[in-house]
Amino acid sequence: MFNTIQxxxxxxxxxxxxxxxxxxxxxxxxxxxxxxxxxxYVFPPFAPPQVDIQTEAVGLAPE
Structure with a gap:
């Protein structure tokens, strides 16, 4: 059937x-x-991915 249609x-x-x-x-x-x-403005602006990492270290200074 497809052969005759195509x-x-x-x-x-x-x-x-x-x-x-x-x-x-x-x-x-x-x-x-x-x-x-x-x-x-149709194209999105290019920005590299950014990651924020938050950890807790009890007893250590922020530096």
Whole structure:
């Protein structure tokens, strides 16, 4: 069943491969243009992870 469903689109995409290449290039360029026009606040700021460790040492000074 899947063989008969998949054959016509695959045959058409192979026969019109230049149309597929041009379409994929257009989508790629459109995506790159969209990413470059995004506002900066869309991307989260980079900050390295920070860890706070609290221990108790009875009888010792804070230094």
């Amino acid at each position: 054959n016509p689109p695959l045959k058409n995409s192979i026969a019109q491969r230049w149309l597929m290449v041009i379409g994929s290039l257009v989508i790629t360029i459109w995506g790159l243009v969209t990413i470059t026009q995004m506002p900066e």
